[in-house]
Amino acid sequence: MDFSQIVPALPALMEGMVVTLKLLVMAVLGGVVLGTFIALGRLSSNAFLSGLAKAYVNYFRSIPLLLVIIWFYLAVPMLLNWITGDFVPVGAFASCLVAFMMFEAAYYAEIVRAGIQAISRGQVNAAYALGMTYGQAMRLVILPQAFRKMLPLLLQQSIILFQDTSLVYAVGLMDFLNSARSRGDILGQPHEFLIFAGAVYFVISYCASYIVKRLQKRLVV
Amino acid sequence: MIRFINVHKWFKDLHVLNGIDLQVAQGEVVVVCGPSGSGKSTLIRTVNQLESINEGEIWVDGKNVTDPKTDLNALRAEVGFVFQHFNLYPHLSVLDNITLSPMRVKKMERVAAEKRAEELLERVGLAHKKDAFPAQLSGGQQQRVAIARGLAMQPQVMLFDEPTSALDPEMIGEVLKVMKDLAESGMTMMVVTHEMGFAREVADRVVFVDHGRILEEAPPEEFFMRPQHERAQQFLRQLLTPMN
Ligand SMILES: Nc1ncnc2c1ncn2[C@@H]1O[C@H](COP(=O)(O)OP(=O)(O)O)[C@@H](O)[C@H]1O
Ligand SMILES: [Mg+2]
Numbered sequence A: 001m002d003f004s005q006i007v008p009a010l011p012a013l014m015e016g017m018v019v020t021l022k023l024l025v026m027a028v029l030g031g032v033v034l035g036t037f038i039a040l041g042r043l044s045s046n047a048f049l050s051g052l053a054k055a056y057v058n059y060f061r062s063i064p065l066l067l068v069i070i071w072f073y074l075a076v077p078m079l080l081n082w083i084t085g086d087f088v089p090v091g092a093f094a095s096c097l098v099a100f101m102m103f104e105a106a107y108y109a110e111i112v113r114a115g116i117q118a119i120s121r122g123q124v125n126a127a128y129a130l131g132m133t134y135g136q137a138m139r140l141v142i143l144p145q146a147f148r149k150m151l152p153l154l155l156q157q158s159i160i161l162f163q164d165t166s167l168v169y170a171v172g173l174m175d176f177l178n179s180a181r182s183r184g185d186i187l188g189q190p191h192e193f194l195i196f197a198g199a200v201y202f203v204i205s206y207c208a209s210y211i212v213k214r215l216q217k218r219l220v221v
Numbered sequence B: 001m002i003r004f005i006n007v008h009k010w011f012k013d014l015h016v017l018n019g020i021d022l023q024v025a026q027g028e029v030v031v032v033c034g035p036s037g038s039g040k041s042t043l044i045r046t047v048n049q050l051e052s053i054n055e056g057e058i059w060v061d062g063k064n065v066t067d068p069k070t071d072l073n074a075l076r077a078e079v080g081f082v083f084q085h086f087n088l089y090p091h092l093s094v095l096d097n098i099t100l101s102p103m104r105v106k107k108m109e110r111v112a113a114e115k116r117a118e119e120l121l122e123r124v125g126l127a128h129k130k131d132a133f134p135a136q137l138s139g140g141q142q143q144r145v146a147i148a149r150g151l152a153m154q155p156q157v158m159l160f161d162e163p164t165s166a167l168d169p170e171m172i173g174e175v176l177k178v179m180k181d182l183a184e185s186g187m188t189m190m191v192v193t194h195e196m197g198f199a200r201e202v203a204d205r206v207v208f209v210d211h212g213r214i215l216e217e218a219p220p221e222e223f224f225m226r227p228q229h230e231r232a233q234q235f236l237r238q239l240l241t242p243m244n
Helices: A006-043 A047-060 A065-084 A091-117 A121-129 A134-171 A176-187 A190-220 B040-047 B072-077 B094-104 B110-123 B139-151 B169-184 B196-202 B220-225 B230-240
Strands: B002-011 B014-024 B029-033 B055-060 B079-082 B157-161 B188-192 B205-210 B213-218
Touching: A006 A047, A006 A091, A006 A134, A006 A176, A006 A190, A047 A091, A065 A091, A065 A134, A091 A134, A121 A134, A121 B079, A134 A176, A134 A190, A134 B094, A176 A190, B002 B040, B014 B040, B014 B213, B029 B040, B029 B196, B040 B055, B040 B157, B040 B188, B072 B079, B079 B139, B094 B110, B094 B139, B110 B139, B139 B157, B139 B169, B169 B188, B169 B196, B196 B220, B205 B220, B205 B230, B213 B220, B213 B230
Parallel strands: B029 B188, B029 B205, B079 B157, B157 B188
Antiparallel strands: B002 B014, B002 B055, B205 B213
16 A cells, blocks of 8 residues: 555646535535425415425435436536527536435435424414514424524534535536545545545544534524 | 404314404503413404404504405514514524514514614613523513514504413513513503413403303403403303312
8 A cells, every 4th residue: 555646636636626526615505595495385375386295305306316316417418408499508516516415305305394394383483473474484493493492403414415425427527526436536546535535524523423413402502 | 552353264164263343542451361272363463464364354554454455564664473482583683583573574674673782672671682682581571572563663553472481480470560561661561371360450351252252342340340241251160270
């Protein structure tokens, strides 16, 4: 084992890490927003809306993430082509981002739904009694409380997503793992680079989990 | 100010409100009492449509609240509601609890809303707690903040659903005092309560509800001294001799 080649490769690996983190942050934000709307749909008294939201969640929770990534990589340009009539290259990053956002939204939706249901009925009643619309009651009263309760779970789910972003190798996106792997291959040291990448994923995920656990304890008190 | 006309409501098979006819005039204080489960909460919650009704009409300040064309949010903004369990917003400070709806619903400026909130806190004796969070207050204090929060919308009517029954006995007095002051200031009030001292002192009329019907409606003296209905007599006897 010879790890001496890793230090000179660090700038290139850093670039991969930036791609990974950018994908992660954008997918988390988009996924949480989309997931919140889906959760509101599921909790809606409108049977059509809640049925649609439920179907969405069940569908995306029943198929492998890898499939979604590949499918969007192939389907998104085709769809755009079909809509605009032009060939629009979207690139691996954009299609991966959409795939993660839509896939993770199904998981976030379930967390958000449980979070909203944990807020007492009295809070909505108070908001309504004080003249708020449904939207105001959700935005100003229910969701701020629900998100505080859900924060540890949302972060936990995002740590899983951090690991899952490595699946983008399937469509050739140069994220952290993929750049480590290709660097290793070029330099003829695939094992060293993969071991290093594994260590980095482990340290980041482990530290993040630890912080989430601490946060959870503080929120409980 | 409030008028129920032959109001009926069912929860599945349960006929919770069974032909309610009742009027509350401007400036009047009406106390509603009756056994647990008789439909008092449901009744008072229909006034601002936290509960819908199946039959009949309810008019508040000249508006038919059961008409689908009525703007419920606007109506609710002029009807204050105080809950048994306070329902303050736990994530907001006392001041923000009070100013939220004036600012977001009535589009009041922050400065004006805060000034008004501070005056109201003064009125309920909690000016020094404006930066506290609900969890840092006693039950009695929380309920007084809840009353101030309701008043901040400058309502025409205040509704109270057992405002003191979740409180420790030593805190009941401070909340009743605020309510009494409010009644003396001329506020129209509908109050579900078993505090018969309050009813006797403050109410213009007492309404006795049982199984979703109004069985008795009389000025407090008359209700307490000469209850007509047998169920009302029984109810008053039980209040006077607590079972525990
Ligand atoms: N949302 C609801 N769904 C079904 N039944 C209800 C609901 N709310 C109240 N009830 C029932 O209606 C009856 C009257 O309740 P309520 O108005 O709360 O009585 P009270 O306030 O006089 O104790 C009770 O039997 C109660 O169990
Ligand atoms: Mg009740």
